[in-house]
Amino acid sequence: MSKVMRFSREYKPVSTVVNVNNVKIGGKFFAIAAGPCAIESPEQYIETAKIVKKAGANIIRGSVFKPRTSPYSFQGLGREGLKLIKDLGEDLDIATVTEVMDPRDIKITANHVDIIQIGARNMQNYDLLKEASKSDVPIILKRGLSATIDEWLYAAEYLMVEGNENIILCERGIRTFSTTTRNTLDLSIIPLLKMRTHLPIIVDPSHATGNRDLIAPVSKAAIVSNADGILIEVHYNPDAAKCDGAQSLPPEMFFELIEQIKPILELEKKLVTGTTMNLEEVRRRINYVDEDIIDLIANRINLVPALIEIKSKNAIPVYQPERERQLSEKYLRLAKENDISPELIQKIFNLIITEMRSLQKQKIE
Amino acid sequence: MSKVMRFSREYKPVSTVVNVNNVKIGGKFFAIAAGPCAIESPEQYIETAKIVKKAGANIIRGSVFKPRTSPYSFQGLGREGLKLIKDLGEDLDIATVTEVMDPRDIKITANHVDIIQIGARNMQNYDLLKEASKSDVPIILKRGLSATIDEWLYAAEYLMVEGNENIILCERGIRTFSTTTRNTLDLSIIPLLKMRTHLPIIVDPSHATGNRDLIAPVSKAAIVSNADGILIEVHYNPDAAKCDGAQSLPPEMFFELIEQIKPILELEKKLVTGTTMNLEEVRRRINYVDEDIIDLIANRINLVPALIEIKSKNAIPVYQPERERQLSEKYLRLAKENDISPELIQKIFNLIITEMRSLQKQKIE
C-alpha cells in the first residue's frame, strides 16, 4: 500500500506527546493510570482514586460501561456514572479515563472524561472507531486479543482519519495456548512498534497477567521495554470487587509498586508529570536518594582494590593529575547542566578522591 | 499428584546457585552466555569467543550438533567440534555450553564442555533427558515451542531424578499467532516460575525475537523480571553466518548491550561473576558512577523548592535538628554496612545539607 499512514513515522517522525489535563504521555513522559476495573459506587471510586493519586498515579481509571462475558454479570453504572468521573477529575485535579463500547456514548463520554478507552474486544468495532474519530479527545486503543500489529495500527488509523493525533496504544496481552497467566504479554513488540509509529504505547499488566503478584515485575519490564505508561487495576478492597478482583492491587501493594518502579523510571530517564508530593513524600524521596548516593560512593570506593592491582602491575603512580583535571572539568560541566553549585560538587569529589588516593597509598606503600 | 517434585520449592526452599568453572548462575548471580549459534570454523568460534569474553560475557555458547529444519542445511561440525570447545574453555579460562540432541552424544559432550544445552525441540525427548540425568554436568533446558509450565518443569524433573540439581531453565519464546517477532517471549511467567521452583531461569532474547534490534530492550526486561541470565547469539560477522544471522549481534552491538544492561543489573543488585576489568574499564565504571552521584545530588538539591513550599505553608522552620540527627545516624549505619569511612560520608552530607539549608533560607527569607 503506497498511502502514507497517519500512525507512521514516515508521516510524523517525532514521537507524539499526548497532553491532557497537566499529564503528558509519550516521549520522555511516562503515565501511571490506576483505579478500579469498574466503578461500583461513589465511595469505592472516590476512595480508590484518592489512594492511587496519593501513591503517585497521574490518571484515574474506572469504567461505567463494562464488557462482561455474561449478560447476567454487573454491567456497570452506565451513563449515570459519567458525572461521578467528571466531578472526581475536577475535585482531585487529575486526568480521568473510562471505556466506551457504544458509538452512541462517545459524545457524552467525551464531555465528561479526559481520555476515552476503546477495549480489546472493540478494537475492530469500526463504527465505534469512526464515531470516536470525530471527537478530539485523547483515546487509549487496546490491542485485540488476537490482533496482529498491522490490524492494531490500522485500527488506530481509523481513529486518526479525521485529524485526531492523540491516540495511545495499549498492549494488554494476547491469547495463546498458555494459561499460566490470563493472557501472554507481548512486550518484545514495543521497541518494534516504536520504529513504525510515533504514537505512545502503554502496557496493562493487570489484564495481561490476571495476577496481582506479577504486576510489579511486569511494570518494570514495560518501562525498560520503552513503554510510555502503565494501566493498573487498583481497588480499595479487592476481595469485594465486582470484577477482576484477583488482578486488582490493594492500596498497600500499589504504594509498593510505585516505590519499585521509581528507580527504573529514573534510570530510563522517564518523567511522571502532574503529581504532587507532601513533606512525608519529599522526605521519603530524600531518604531514598541518600541511600543511593551512599551506595554509589561505596561503589566508587570499592574500586580501590582493582585500581591498586592494575597500577601496581603496570607501575602507574597513584596520583594522576591529568586524569583528575579531566574529572574536575567534567564535574564542573555536569554541575552546570544540572543547575547546582559547582563548588559543592567540587568539594564532594575532592573528599572522595582524597579518600581513594589515601586508601591506595596505604596498600601500595 | 502428592509426590514432592525435586524441582519444587517444597523440595528445596532456597534458590539453587549453579556453580561451574568460576561462574555462578542463580540467586544474586547473573549469567551472560554469548557466542555463535553454530560453530562454523575454529577461527569464527575463537574470534567470536574472545570478543564476547572481552565485552563481559562469562559463558561462551556455540553448537556442533545443530537441529536444522531441512536435512540439506549445515548440520554442524559434529563430534569433531567438541575438542575445539574444550580447548577454548581452557585457553580463555571461561565456561562453555553446547547443545546435545542424541542420547549417544551425552557422555562424550559432558567430557568436553562445562554446560550441556537441551534445545526447545528436544524438551520432551525423554530418552535424551534420561541419559542426561545420569551425568552430573549442569544442563540448560530450553522451553518447548508450545510447552506449558508443567510440561517444562516435569521435563526438568526427568533431568533431576538421578540427583543432578544443576538444572537451568531457559525461556526462549513460544509459538503464537503473532509473527511480528520470531516467537512470543513469555516473560511474565518468570516471577511465577520462581515461586514454584528453586532452579535458575535464563532468557534467550535471540531466538525469542529473531531480531537483533530487540536484544537490548528484551535483555533489560529479562533482568527486571528476575531472570538469572541471558543467552545471546553473537557472530563476528553476522552476514556470513551459516544460521540465524539476522538475530546475531555483531561485536559492537554486543559491547553496547553490555553497557546498557549494566545499570539495570546494578539496580536489581545482580552480580556477574568470572569477568575481569582493565584500567580503562575501571575508569569507565568510575565515570559512570560519578555521573550517577552527581545526578543524585542534583536530584536531592532539586527538592528544595518543594521543601520551601511545604515549610512556608505549614510554618515549619528550615532547620530540623531532630531530623538531621536521625539522618546522621542513618549515614553512620549505612557507611558501616557498606564498609566505607563514616567520616567521609558525614562530611559529604554536611556539605549537601548545608547547601540545601542555605538555598531554603535564601528563598524563604
Place this chain on the structure above:
Amino acid sequence: MSKVMRFSREYKPVSTVVNVNNVKIGGKFFAIAAGPCAIESPEQYIETAKIVKKAGANIIRGSVFKPRTSPYSFQGLGREGLKLIKDLGEDLDIATVTEVMDPRDIKITANHVDIIQIGARNMQNYDLLKEASKSDVPIILKRGLSATIDEWLYAAEYLMVEGNENIILCERGIRTFSTTTRNTLDLSIIPLLKMRTHLPIIVDPSHATGNRDLIAPVSKAAIVSNADGILIEVHYNPDAAKCDGAQSLPPEMFFELIEQIKPILELEKKLVTGTTMNLEEVRRRINYVDEDIIDLIANRINLVPALIEIKSKNAIPVYQPERERQLSEKYLRLAKENDISPELIQKIFNLIITEMRSLQKQKIE
C-alpha cells in the same frame, strides 16, 4: 453459575429449528447460504444471487456494511444497499442475510433482510448484541477469532435475553500459529456444542480457509460433523471482487460444490428446503439416483462369493426361508414408511434375491 442459560439443552432439550422465509435451519434441515462477500453493485449482487439460487443455495448472503482492516478500503454501500437486498429477496423469493456492525443499524436492517449476521470481530460488541436482542429477526452469530466456547455461548445468551430464540451459531475458524490456511477451522467442537446447546450451528469454509480449493472438502467435513449449514462466498467474477476474491468460488465451482455435497447430505439425512428444480435438474437427479441404485444392487450381488464361502464351510443351505420371510416383512415396512408401493419393492427384491440364489447354486452345486 447456577442460572440456567437460554442457549442450553437444559433450558430447551429439543434442537431449535430456525424458520425464515420458507427456509428451515437446524434439526434435519441444512442451510446453504451463498453469495458475495460485499455487495459491490446491483448487477454483481443480483447476478451472483441468481446463480447461487439456481445451483441450490437457499439463502443469499451479501454485505453492505463491511468491517475492513484499513479505513481506506471499500467500506460497503451502507444503508443505501439495504433496499437492494429487500428487492432481491422478494424478486427471487429467497431468504437473505447481511452483516450489521453498528447498533444504530439494527432496526433498519431487520426491516430489509431475513437474517442478520453479527461478525467475528463483533462477537463481544455487547451493545450491538443488546440492540439486536430487542429485534426478533433470526441472527447468525459468528465465533470470534479467539473466542472460547463459553464466551461464544454467552454472547448468544446476550442475544436471547429478550426472548429471541432464532440464533444460529457460525464457526469460521480460529486464529492459531498456523498460517497454511487463513484461520484454523475448529470442526471437532461441533458435536460437543450440540451436546450443550439446542441452537443450530453452521460453518463458514470461506473465511476458515481463505482458499477456494478447500471449500468442497471442508463443506463435506462440516456436514459429517453434524453442522446445520454452510456459508459460502461466491462471486460471479472473483478476480474483480473488491474483497476476499481468493476465497470466493466462481459460479462453476459452486455448482460443483453442490454436486459434491449432495450425496453426503443424503447419507447424513439432511434436507435442504426452499429450493426448486427444473426438468434438467430432476433428470440429473434421476440419473444420479439410478447410478446409486445400480451400485447398491451390484454391491449386494457381489456379496455372493462371501456367502458361498461361508455357507459351504458351515454347510448352510442356500435357501433360508426364515431369513427371506424376515426380509420380506422388512421390505413391506420400509416401503410403507417411505410411502411407495410395497408390491413394487417386493417384485424388485424378488428379482435380486432370485438372482443371488441362482448365482450361489451355480457355484456350490
Place this chain on the structure above:
Amino acid sequence: MSKVMRFSREYKPVSTVVNVNNVKIGGKFFAIAAGPCAIESPEQYIETAKIVKKAGANIIRGSVFKPRTSPYSFQGLGREGLKLIKDLGEDLDIATVTEVMDPRDIKITANHVDIIQIGARNMQNYDLLKEASKSDVPIILKRGLSATIDEWLYAAEYLMVEGNENIILCERGIRTFSTTTRNTLDLSIIPLLKMRTHLPIIVDPSHATGNRDLIAPVSKAAIVSNADGILIEVHYNPDAAKCDGAQSLPPEMFFELIEQIKPILELEKKLVTGTTMNLEEVRRRINYVDEDIIDLIANRINLVPALIEIKSKNAIPVYQPERERQLSEKYLRLAKENDISPELIQKIFNLIITEMRSLQKQKIE
C-alpha cells in the same frame, strides 16, 4: 530452495501407496489402525487386538516406549514388550505399529513390528529421524504440536534421504488457545497437503480431541477431507487404562464407529484391505444395502410430483421414448461395468419406470 524435495509431487507425481503385510495405505486404500495407547500386559494387548481386528481394523497399534509428561508415570514395557507385538502380528496375521523415541531402539524395533511411529514430541528429533531413515520399515510421522506444514514435510524429508518412501504423515491436532478439545484438529490442511506431497496422510482423532464422544464425527470428517486412514485408541477396559483412558474407545463404541464410517468410505470410494467378514457381518451388510436400495427407489419415485408439474406446465408427454432408450443403454453399460446381469438391471428399472409413468398418468389425466 531450488532442490526438489523427495516428499513433493514434483519429485513423484503419483500418490504413494504404502504396502505392509497385506495392508495398503494411500491412494484409494484407507487404513484403520486401532489398539491401546500403551501395552500394559499381554492380556490387555492381545484381547484388545482381537476385538479391533474383528471390528474391522487392519493395523494394531500399541506402544512399549511411552513419552510421559512425568518421570513417575508408567513408562511402558520397553524392549521386553517388542516380542509381544511380533507374536501378535503373526498370530492374528495383522499389521502392527509401535512408537520409537530413542535412536538406539530403531533397529530392534524394526525387526519386531511392521510400522514404526515417530510421535509428535519427536517430530524434530533429528537424530532419531536420521537413524530411522537408515531403516526401510514404513514410518508414521506425527505432526508436532506446533509444527508448521513446512517443518513437518522437511521432517519427512529427513526420513526419506536414504531412499525410504514408505512415510505416512499423521495429523493429530495442534496446540491453540482453545481447550474445549485436547488439541485443535487441523483438518483443512489435508487437501492442501495432498497437493504438495505424494505421501499418505492419516488422522488421529483420539489425541486430537481427547474425548471418546468425538471420535466418530471426527473420523467421518477425516474421510471426507481425503485422509488415508485413522489411528484410534481402543482399550478393552478404558477405565483401567494406564494412560489416555478418557479418549480410548471401549469395544462396543469401536464397533459402532466402524458401522458409522463404512457408508462414508463407500461414498468416497475408499477401500479397507486385509479384513474378513463372517456370515453375520455379510448379512448386516446386506440389510444395510437393502435399506439404501429402497431409500433410493423411494427417492426416485418421489420425484414424480416435480415431473408432473414440469411436464404439465410445458406440455411434455409423460412417455419419452428417446429418454428411456438412453437410460436403457446406460443401465446396460453400468451393469457391465459392475459385472452384474444386465437383464436383472433392465427388469428392475422397467418395474420402477413403469411405476413412475403410471403415477404420472394418474395425476395428469
